[in-house]
Amino acid sequence: MIALASDYLLFKLPNGMTVPFSTKDITFEVDGDTAASFDSDFIRHAADAVFHFFRYELQRDVISVAEFAEALEKVLGGFKSPAAGGKKTAVQEGVLESDLARLAEESGKDSELFFFSILRAELRRQLKQAPRLLRFRGLRGCVKRLTGARRWNGRCRKLHEQIVDYLRECLNAEPSDEKRALVVE
Numbered sequence: 001m002i003a004l005a006s007d008y009l010l011f012k013l014p015n016g017m018t019v020p021f022s023t024k025d026i027t028f029e030v031d032g033d034t035a036a037s038f039d040s041d042f043i044r045h046a047a048d049a050v051f052h053f054f055r056y057e058l059q060r061d062v063i064s065v066a067e068f069a070e071a072l073e074k075v076l077g078g079f080k081s082p083a084a085g086g087k088k089t090a091v092q093e094g095v096l097e098s099d100l101a102r103l104a105e106e107s108g109k110d111s112e113l114f115f116f117s118i119l120r121a122e123l124r125r126q127l128k129q130a131p132r133l134l135r136f137r138g139l140r141g142c143v144k145r146l147t148g149a150r151r152w153n154g155r156c157r158k159l160h161e162q163i164v165d166y167l168r169e170c171l172n173a174e175p176s177d178e179k180r181a182l183v184v185e
Contacts (some may be wrong), residue, residue, distance in 0.1 A: 009055055010062040018062060023051045041140065042185055046075045093134030098122050100142035100163070100184075112146050112159070116166060122172050134171070135183045139163065 010018040026047065050071045052123050054060050103122060107115035125136055144152070164184050171182050 009051065009060070011068065012062055013147045014065065023047045043076070045185060047072055050075055094130075095135060096126045096129060096131040096133070097135045097137060098126065099138050100136050101138035101145060104142040105147075115142075115146055119163070120170055121167065123167065124174070127171075127176070129176055130178060131180060132178075133181045133183065135185070136167065137185050139184055162172045 004020075005020075007022045009022075011021050012018050021156050023044070050068060050119045053071070054063050054068070100119075104115055107118050123134070139160060140152075143156050143163065144150070147153075147155050147159055149156050167182060167184055171180070
């Protein structure tokens with residue numbers, strides 16, 4: 001028997017066949033409401049998270065297409081803003097956003113060391129406003145700028161993980177009695 005690569009899962013199709021797929025092999029069809037709420041990169045990252053959950057957290061090798069779709073729908077549904085009532089701005093809802101690509105640009109070309117200190121300062125600046133949700137956008141562009149890469153590679157993946165881990169550690173290190181969430185896209 002051939003071992004399944006770590007970045008693949010066996011998807012059980014409705015006809016009973018199982019086919020190996022990674023998230024790069026999957027095409028997503030999103031309905032109108034969800035498509036208007038999220039861009040394609042966000043949906044791809046959500047799919048990667050669902051894939052990671054099944055593969056590494058639940059340690060499953062085989063899932064049904066329906067299971068995957070249901071889990072992805074649940075994840076995306078958790079990020080949708082409620083449409084009831086008037087529209088609120090992000091500040092009113094307690095959501096603060098930062099652009100990681102802008103922070104990478106401020107740190108200079110190939111300046112990972114400066115980037116992390118600028119990132120920590122930005123996180124602290126946001127925390128002073130006591131947000132409910134901290135959102136950092138543009139992670140992929142930020143990583144490619146810092147590494148100087150034109151295409152995504154192993155170094156990019158490593159720096160991507162370092163930035164997310166760093167943000168988590170910094171958030172946990174800051175004293176607070178309030179519950180808050182961190183989203184890195």
